[in-house]
Amino acid sequence: MREGSLDAPVRHPLDWTDPGFYDMGKIEAEMERVFDICHGCRRCFNLCDSFPILFDLIDESETGELDSVDTGDYKKVADACTLCDMCFMVSCPYVPPHEFDLDFPHLMLRFRAAEQKLGKGEAGLAAELTKTDRNGKLGALLPILANWAIKVDNGMTRPLMERIADIHRDAWLPGFAGTTFEERARGDGIEVNRNAPAAGRKVALYASCYVNFNNPGTGTATRQVLAKNGVETQVVYPECCGMPQFEQGQVETVAKKAERIAGELEGWIDQGYDIVALTSSCALMLKFEWPLLLPENEAVKKLARATFDVTEYVVDIAGKEGLTEGLTPLDGGVALHIACHARAQNMGMKARDMMQLIPDADIKMLPRCSGHGGTWGIRSAYFEKAMKVGKPVMRDALKAEKTYVSSECPLAGLHIRQGMDRLAKDKPDGPQPTGEPARHPIELFAKAYGFDLGR
Structure with a gap:
């Protein structure tokens, strides 16, 4: 042996x-x-x-x-x-x-x-955290009220959320956008550069619940970068990939989601579209976890073969056709976190490879786990543990003193930024965060092309 x-x-x-x-x-x-x-x-x-x-x-x-x-x-x-x-x-x-x-x-x-x-899994309002589509739609209806309620300094709502929904009162939570990515894409006026080297490629963007309801800016940045490089994009979002339920062990629920979503995306694949997922967790589900749940489902297998992580896709264009000119340096550099669910895709550090395509790239790599773990990191029992696990990344990001902090996982990025703030408050004479929110690498890539950063 x-x-x-x-x-x-x-x-x-x-x-x-x-x-x-x-x-x-x-x-x-x-x-x-x-x-x-x-x-x-x-x-x-x-x-x-x-x-x-x-x-x-x-x-x-x-x-x-x-x-x-x-x-x-x-x-x-x-x-x-x-x-x-x-x-x-x-x-x-x-x-x-x-x-x-x-x-x-x-x-x-x-x-x-x-x-x-056995009926011993998450129950009550704590289990409702995993229903991201329902929660996102509710937050999108009244974003001002929802974003007021989730602020950590809200002494009225956060203790109540901790008691009823088991969300730690100190955990930063993602805000809700007033309009979804799907809605914004219908009227964003982005035009495809038909003279670009990659002209002819077609992509169906699987938006993810987070990008659709919480940060459409990631999706807009993706459309801008791909359009500049000649790629036609369509936004397709049947429903959440099921990662939140998967984390809780609700495998049958996730399998049903996989069947429905793969069935809808199959039509796009048959029309010659690549599938690009906008968050690393979703890409991991589509590529690897769904085929393990439904190994005989042909639509699921076809989807797994056709799916790219967004950073992986940009690097693929760069390697095969070459990128459109126009990238300029990012002032102040980037502290770049490589998300665990990106590493688990076994594709290499594509976010790093993509960012190195920017002239004079100034990157501090943050390869360790952020500690967040989806809904796990905001739970009352685990929030401080999540902060402890992520402390090496947070400390390195703060020491790097870069203008931007970036992660392929939006929740990891938010968690890292909160940890940086905590460490900076403990040592006011040491390095301080710039005030920039954590960004997905594709957003910074769009900025390097001259597009405005939005949320």
């Missing part, structure tokens, strides 16, 4: 239709097997809170081994997992095809799915 694997990681389909998938006895037995391997390795000790919790449970047990850890405490390990996939994609030497066949994130997902079946 060899120690570790030199082969590329592969993942098994999730057999969520088998009743045994939800058998808690079988799950705990598999957790015992996996946790014992993790205990003997400990390579992931610094990735997230799951592993320190596991190792502390073992080290503080009667025997100092897993055999004296109560299986009831396994939930503590599972609850701390953000499904960032970094242990699987980057650190673990025992992922398949290694014979140990270890997939820690999907085991934690299976545990949560079983809890959902």
Whole structure:
């Protein structure tokens, strides 16, 4: 038996239709097997809170081994997992095809799915956080009121949100736009440069719930950059990809979403359109997670093959046709966070590659996890842990003293900016944030082309 694997990681389909998938006895037995391997390795000790919790449970047990850890405490390990996939994609030497066949994130997902079946999953208003389309539509109806209510200095609403919806009162939350990206795209007047090197390409932009309802500026910037490079774009947004529900273990709900969305996007693919996702989490779902949920669904497989992350797509144009001239340097440089769900796509650091296409690129790389983890990072029990996990990134971003902070994950960017503010307040004589909000890399790329940054 060899120690570790030199082969590329592969993942098994999730057999969520088998009743045994939800058998808690079988799950705990598999957790015992996996946790014992993790205990003997400990390579992931610094990735997230799951592993320190596991190792502390073992080290503080009667025997100092897993055999004296109560299986009831396994939930503590599972609850701390953000499904960032970094242990699987980057650190673990025992992922398949290694014979140990270890997939820690999907085991934690299976545990949560079983809890959902047993009625022990998220309930009440806390579970309503995952309904991003419904929440986005409500926020878009009354954005002034909604944005007032979510401000951290609102002493009336934030304690109430913490008590009822389990949202930590100090966590920064994304604001709502008055008009959706779909609505803005219909009247933005962006014209395609038919003389550009990439003229003839066609893209259906899968907007994502975040871009559609919270930050249409990312979508507008994408349309501007692609149009300048000759690419026709259409905005297509059937519904949320289901990542928030996936994080909670609602695999059947996500599978149904995948069927519906893949069925609608298939028509665009058949017309010669590439599919470009505007957030890294959505791209990960379309490319990798949906095919593991529905491995026999031809529309899902076709969609996975046709999908690009937005930064990946711009780099693809640069490599194959070349970009339209006109990029100019960004004054003050960029502290660039590489999101975990971008790294999990196994495509390389495309945000870095794209930003390096800008003349005189001044980039400080921030490759570690932000700690946010979707809805996990704003929950009352986990917000401070999320801040702790993300502190190295926040500290490096502040020390870099760049004009811009950028992340492919909008929630990670918001989280990093909040952490930078916290650190700066603790050391008022040290580096201070510039006041610029965190931006998606495509927004800064659009600025380098001379387009105005908007929200």
